[in-house]
Amino acid sequence: MQHLPDYVHEPQALAGQTIHCSCGLTHTIHTQKIVLAPGAIHQSLESGLSGTPLIIADTHTWAYAPASFHSLPHYILSHDPILADEYTLGDLLIEASVQSVDYLIALGSGTIGDSVRFLASTLHKPFVNICTAPSMDGAASQHSPLIHHQFKTTYPAAAPYAIYFDLDIMAAAPAPMLAAGLADIEGKHVATLDWYIGHLVTGEAYCEPIRDLTMASVALCEQYCDGLAAREPQAVRALATSLLLTSLAMQLNVTSRPASGMEHLISHAWENYAIRQGLSPHLHGDKVGLGTLIACDVYHAFFHTVKMPQQERYAPLVRHWNELTEKADALYALKPLIRERIAKAGGPVTLSALGISRQAAVYGFQHMTDGRPRVTIAHLIKELQLEEAIYPSVLESIL
Numbered sequence: 413m414q415h416l417p418d419y420v421h422e423p424q425a426l427a428g429q430t431i432h433c434s435c436g437l438t439h440t441i442h443t444q445k446i447v448l449a450p451g452a453i454h455q456s457l458e459s460g461l462s463g464t465p466l467i468i469a470d471t472h473t474w475a476y477a478p479a480s481f482h483s484l485p486h487y488i489l490s491h492d493p494i495l496a497d498e499y500t501l502g503d504l505l506i507e508a509s510v511q512s513v514d515y516l517i518a519l520g521s522g523t524i525g526d527s528v529r530f531l532a533s534t535l536h537k538p539f540v541n542i543c544t545a546p547s548m549d550g551a552a553s554q555h556s557p558l559i560h561h562q563f564k565t566t567y568p569a570a571a572p573y574a575i576y577f578d579l580d581i582m583a584a585a586p587a588p589m590l591a592a593g594l595a596d597i598e599g600k601h602v603a604t605l606d607w608y609i610g611h612l613v614t615g616e617a618y619c620e621p622i623r624d625l626t627m628a629s630v631a632l633c634e635q636y637c638d639g640l641a642a643r644e645p646q647a648v649r650a651l652a653t654s655l656l657l658t659s660l661a662m663q664l665n666v667t668s669r670p671a672s673g674m675e676h677l678i679s680h681a682w683e684n685y686a687i688r689q690g691l692s693p694h695l696h697g698d699k700v701g702l703g704t705l706i707a708c709d710v711y712h713a714f715f716h717t718v719k720m721p722q723q724e725r726y727a728p729l730v731r732h733w734n735e736l737t738e739k740a741d742a743l744y745a746l747k748p749l750i751r752e753r754i755a756k757a758g759g760p761v762t763l764s765a766l767g768i769s770r771q772a773a774v775y776g777f778q779h780m781t782d783g784r785p786r787v788t789i790a791h792l793i794k795e796l797q798l799e800e801a802i803y804p805s806v807l808e809s810i811l
């Protein structure tokens with residue numbers, strides 16, 4: 413049996429691992445090479461993949477391309493705004509089809525990584541993910557959040573063959589991206605508790621070593637996050653390591669469950685609202701940070717006001733009520749700390765600071781469980797028709 417949390421100090425060692433876990437399941441990392449280092453981009457042509465790559469970038473990320481990239485086939489997305497949507501994917505599909513390509517290289521986190529991950533799985537080509545911004549934790553993901561018909565949803569995609577986290581590039585990222593990365597990490601306090609609740613209610617698999625790995629990576633990030641505003645190298649490294657590890661935790665678990673709960677659901681609903689209204693998108697992590705602060709209040713309200721009905725579905729929750737109330741109280745006690753850390757890094761801690769209107773916020777509360785079957789605290793509130801009892805006061809405190 414392998415003890416996963418040791419990997420917090422050496423995420424590269426997870427590459428290609430098959431882990432016979434104490435939870436009874438076997439977990440696999442399909443990514444064969446992981447490099448997290450200053451100047452990592454310069455090693456990215458030595459991933460072990462052979463043949464001709466097609467490098468996909470945008471005008472911002474192409475500025476990081478080393479000289480060795482310039483003579484290779486490349487495509488620089490230049491429309492505005494670049495979203496992971498039908499237009500970008502159609503554009504890339506045409507480009508990748510007319511070139512003789514053996515594998516793809518995504519030069520850029522976020523939209524480019526999400527698009528190339530889906531394209532690679534569609535074309536049955538391996539891909540290399542070069543991460544340039546420490547703003548979200550999707551690097552190792554096997555899923556792509558895509559916008560289709562003005563609605564963002566998650567599609568199965570390919571895990572990257574190799575991942576490069578270039579700490580030099582990340583340290584130079586705009587300050588709001590560092591704050592957003594930290595806020596995405598803070599969301600794991602909620603996500604892991606939602607995972608446990610879902611496990612109790614539905615019996616879905618719950619792996620404690622993967623949960624522990626996720627939370628150990630959160631602790632690493634929090635240990636150094638005071639230095640993020642000043643871009644201290646140790647703080648940037650800890651944040652990048654934490655984002656990489658949580659993305660690997662998702663690959664180990666095959667789903668985003670270890671890293672995504674109610675705080676992500678509400679952020680996705682706000683995003684869909686913004687897409688439909690034609691508003692410019694906010695950074696993913698910023699919304700997740702606000703969703704996390706909201707979830708702290710929601711958990712507290714739920715476990716201090718609700719009397720569970722006598723139904724078989726809820727019996728495991730009733731049995732674990734004291735334990736869950738303690739966890740909800742611990743989460744609530746963390747809220748001021750989480751808020752302070754995000755604020756110190758320069759991230760938004762109110763909806764108005766991010767430009768989310770009351771109307772958009774309400775939409776988020778109303779639609780966060782739409783089409784998302786995985787049980788979270790938000791699902792229990794909906795099932796028990798407790799929205800009006802819990803959400804209005806929570807909303808007032810975050811506007």
Ligand SMILES: [Zn+2]
Nearest residue numbers: 433435437619
């Ligand atoms: Zn396990």
Ligand SMILES: [Zn+2]
Nearest residue numbers: 548549596700
């Ligand atoms: Zn996230």
